[in-house]
Amino acid sequence: MSLDVDVRLDRESFSLQVAMAAAPGEVVAVLGPNGAGKSTLLGILSGLLRPDAGHVRVGDHTVTDVGAGVFVPAHRRGVGLLAQQALLFPHLTAEANVAFGPRAQGVPRREAEARARALLADVLPDVSGLPGRKPAQLSGGQQQRVALARAIAPEPDLLLLDEPLAALDVDAAPAMRSLLRRVIRDGKQTAVLVTHSALDALVLADRVVVLGRGRVVEQGPTREVLGRPRSAFTARIAGLDLVPGVHEAGALRASDGTVIAGRDGVSGEPIGAGDPAVAVFPPSAVAVFADEPHGSPRNVLPVRLASIEPRGDVVRLRAAPREGGPEWLDGLAADVTPAAVADLAAEPGSPLWFAVKATEVEIHPAG
Amino acid sequence: MTAAATTRARAPRKPDRHEQSVGLPWFVWIPAGLAFLLIALPVVGLLWKADWARMPELLLGDAALDALRLSLETAAISTLLCILLGGPLAVVLARGRLPGLRTLRSVVLLPLVLPPVVGGLALLFLLGRTGLVGRGLDLAFGITVPFTTAAVVLAQTFVALPFLVVSLEGALRTAGRRYEAVAATLGASPALTFRRVTIPLVLPGLASGAVLAFARCMGEFGATIAFAGSLQGTTRTLPLLVYLERETDAEGAVALSLLLVVVAIIVIVVGRPRGSEGLT
Incomplete structure (x- = not known):
């Protein structure tokens, strides 16, 4: 089923205005930081929130149309939900949880139970006696798999995924991610995936919609949007560093005159000197020095250390401009090893040098 | 995820003798001990005062058996009424969107703080033969409520209702x-959701509320004596009989009191809710 959304919702301190669509069988990721309006959007789609204006269509079924006074309640929308928490009904067995949706639709008990067992065998093939287990006897990762089976059991026209991996520990998340890919993406289930992880979007989604403060900042095919972000906002979400400026042969000139050497023409789009452009590079390509490095063909940026964030095996250093330095340095990230951080002996406020090789920098036209 | 990891996370915490308590200040222990004694010692006093040789004779008399039967029956009916009426009331209080819900909740809590005798009198003035509703009942149907077993049930329901409503509302809010x-x-309709999700989730809260309500009904005295009087076999419940016997036969009163203590202990041990077992 396709999805067609164009809604507006106003709250005192926040307003959401979003138009987006999904083709049948397509997975659309909605990316954005906390407070961007992702959960509000999901609430509107699932029928738990009533927008102030606009419409929501699933297939040729109009489930919300404020102008026409149409509001189909959540239980008659055919819109399923997999949330951050599994929220399995604690008093029901895994099988009864999965059979709940089909039973609610009037599927005969035996048939619903058979469907539930088949789905459970699919999502958790190596757990013995799974159908008869209560949620409390399952681990968090197992619960989330059962919740996925439960969400797809009623064969929803549209499935909403609300940060389905966020509450899982690092061991369980990758397996759940590939299961989602198999069940949702390969299974041609039309879905909207809300996430703040670029990785989830890259693995699971055909297209992304980047949301910021209740507005669509950017949308398009996943690889395109996340690989060549046009705004610092999207870059930050995609986990990339981005410097805006104008194009110069083989380089980018930032607003303060700083020239950043890089590779242009990688996107295949024509770009001329003086055209608006962005330089994009991954934080892992940034080397960090306590003293100004010399003698190698690198872009060297004087910064001040703003924050130190541990991220799994690496440590992300965030930069801020030094006194009087250009604004665009704010938020640039460098991923380094913990040992390197120890060698730097840097703390927030320390002056540092960020260096990145020209071969790691891509110059894209900015539109 | 291994099964071992699951069970470890799920297993109830056992006290560990290696664990070093951070300690309580000494001055907490004294009032805490006094409080405990205040509750426990009177029961010990009853046990000490009891005439164990005459116990069977005291407990198996007509008056005692009548009172026990009446108490159990009326408390059971009242508890059922509390569930049937108080359950939906708790749902409305926890989930409803009405203006003035807070005021409504305060009214529901009234029997908790009102002296039971006052509650009994209020019921009498409402349902008595000259009361607001009682006059109509009498004229239209020839029904008089006061001083009947129905009055006992009404009085007990009146005082016990908040216990059920409060604990069930808490369970609903927690869920x-x-x-x-x-x-x-x-795809579940609101009715199906209520039946298959809401009710099972709050069952522990409902059970503990029902147990509290039953216990309150068994011990009800003030509202009953004001509204229903004290007629053997009809309205004289165990607490009323205890009070009556106290004047004439202290040992009989002690024996009946112990019977109420036993009932109370059974209620606590058997009926104590298992908490929110299974809820994650």
Whole structure:
């Protein structure tokens, strides 16, 4: 089923205005930081929130149309939900949880139970006696798999995924991610995936919609949007560093005159000197020095250390401009090893040098 | 995920003798001990005063058996009424969107703080033969409520209702609306969700509320004597009989009191809710 959304919702301190669509069988990721309006959007789609204006269509079924006074309640929308928490009904067995949706639709008990067992065998093939287990006897990762089976059991026209991996520990998340890919993406289930992880979007989604403060900042095919972000906002979400400026042969000139050497023409789009452009590079390509490095063909940026964030095996250093330095340095990230951080002996406020090789920098036209 | 990891996370915490308590200040122990003694010692006093040789004779008399039967019957009916009426009331208080819900809740709590005798008198003035509703009942149907077993049930329900409502409302609030929202996205109608999700989730709270209400009904005295009087076999429940016997036969009163203590202990041990077992 396709999805067609164009809604507006106003709250005192926040307003959401979003138009987006999904083709049948397509997975659309909605990316954005906390407070961007992702959960509000999901609430509107699932029928738990009533927008102030606009419409929501699933297939040729109009489930919300404020102008026409149409509001189909959540239980008659055919819109399923997999949330951050599994929220399995604690008093029901895994099988009864999965059979709940089909039973609610009037599927005969035996048939619903058979469907539930088949789905459970699919999502958790190596757990013995799974159908008869209560949620409390399952681990968090197992619960989330059962919740996925439960969400797809009623064969929803549209499935909403609300940060389905966020509450899982690092061991369980990758397996759940590939299961989602198999069940949702390969299974041609039309879905909207809300996430703040670029990785989830890259693995699971055909297209992304980047949301910021209740507005669509950017949308398009996943690889395109996340690989060549046009705004610092999207870059930050995609986990990339981005410097805006104008194009110069083989380089980018930032607003303060700083020239950043890089590779242009990688996107295949024509770009001329003086055209608006962005330089994009991954934080892992940034080397960090306590003293100004010399003698190698690198872009060297004087910064001040703003924050130190541990991220799994690496440590992300965030930069801020030094006194009087250009604004665009704010938020640039460098991923380094913990040992390197120890060698730097840097703390927030320390002056540092960020260096990145020209071969790691891509110059894209900015539109 | 291994099964061992699951069970470890789920197993109830056992006290560990290696664990070093951070300690309580000494001055907490004294009032705490006094409080405990204040509750426990009177019961010990009853046991000490009891005439164990005459116990069977005292407990198996007509008056005692009548009172025990009446108490159990009326308390059971009242508890049932509390569930049937108080359950939906708790749902409205926890989930409803009405103006003035807070005022409504305060009114529901009234019997908790009102002296039971006052409650009994209020019921009498409402349902008595000259009362607001009682006059109509009498004229239209020839029904008089006061001084009947029905009056006992009404008085008990009046005082016990808040116990059930409060504990069930708490359970409903703790369970939250999240499971109900999930049920809706699975296509369950509100009625089906209520039956298959809401009620099972709050069953422990409902059970503990019912146990509290039953205990309160068994011990009800003030409202009953004001509204229903003290007629053997009809309205004289165990607490009323205890009070009556106290004047004439102290040992009989002690024996009956012990019977009430036993009933109370059974209620606590058997009926104590298992908490929110299974809830994650």
